[in-house]
Amino acid sequence: MGSARAARAAKLDAPETHLVSARLATPSDAASIARIYNEGIQDRVATFETRLRSPEDVAAWFDGTHPIVVAERAGSVVGFADTSAYRPGRECYAGVAEFNVYVDRAHRGRGVGREVMAALVRESEAAGLWKLLSRVFTDNAASRGLLRSMGFSEVGVYRCHARLDGAWRDVVIVERLLGDAADNSPGSA
Ligand SMILES: CC(C)(COP(=O)(O)OP(=O)(O)OC[C@H]1O[C@@H](n2cnc3c(N)ncnc32)[C@H](O)[C@@H]1OP(=O)(O)O)[C@@H](O)C(=O)NCCC(=O)NCCS
Structure with missing residues (x-):
């Protein structure tokens, strides 16, 4: 192999240059998801x-209804996004889901969050959800920043929503409409 080609091959093999790809997760990803969530x-x-959380805790998130996706780089799981029921037992809200997104510390700021959230939106629409x-x-x-750039709007602020390590914290409520709801929302001109 010529030296230029070898250098190119070595570069393509460097972790930074591996493309990120996202896919639906399965319970066999539970240990990777737990590590990143922790x-x-x-x-x-x-x-x-x-x-x-333990891998067993995370395995229980797979309810067969709410999509969970992972992002991989060079064959390793480096991020995930999950959905879960918004108001369990309230059928009128069956198409509304809560979500989370987490990226491995060593891979933040390199496009993983965007890729995994795009996959979550795709899979959520395919699953018939109408709001995240x-x-x-x-x-x-x-x-x-990530969520704004992906079409989520900030609905308002819950003040002193709970305490973390003893300190009251405010949270912003974010939402994004999907599928039909996005097309037919009275707010969409
Ligand atoms: C928040 C998080 C998921 C973002 O994922 P990421 O892979 O780091 O983000 P990306 O590299 O895909 O960036 C996508 C966009 O997010 C925004 N963004 C990312 N990091 C940012 C930062 N530090 N400050 C401001 N905006 C930022 C930018 O708009 C960026 O787009 P750009 O690169 O074109 O400017 C990730 O940082 C993370 O896991 N943080 C800890 C856990 C967490 O906060 N989860 C969210 C719980 S609600």
């Missing part, structure tokens, strides 16, 4: 949760 819990930037919503700490600039 980093987010420990970072204290994204959630009121403080109890670390979540709450984001007001000071989580990365998450607010």
Whole structure:
């Protein structure tokens, strides 16, 4: 192999240059998802949760209805986004889902969040959901930036929504309409 070609091949093999791809997750991804979620819990930037989750906890998220997606780079799971029921037991809200998105610390700021959220929107529309919503700490600039850039709107702020490590925190409610709801919303001119 010529040296230029070898250099190109080596570069393509470097983790940074591997493309990110996203796919539907399966319960066999539970350990990777738990590891990434636990980093987010420990970072204290994204959630009121403080109890670390086991792969078994995450496996229970797969309810056969709500899509969960993962992003891979070089064959490793480096991010995930999941949906879950908004108001369990309220059939009128069956098409509304809560979501979360988390990227491996070492891979943040490199397009993984955008890729995995695009896949989540795609899979949620395919599953017949009509709205994704979540709450984001007001000071989580990365998450607010990502979601704004992906068509989520900020509905309002829940003040002192809960305490994290003893301190009251405000959260922004975010939502995005999907499919028919996006096309027919009275708000969409
Ligand atoms: C928030 C998070 C999911 C974003 O994923 P990411 O892979 O880092 O983001 P991307 O590289 O795909 O960036 C996509 C867009 O998000 C925004 N963004 C990302 N990082 C940002 C930052 N630090 N500040 C402001 N905007 C940011 C930008 O609009 C960016 O688009 P651009 O690169 O064209 O400017 C990721 O940082 C993360 O896992 N953080 C910890 C957990 C968390 O906060 N989850 C959200 C819970 S609601």
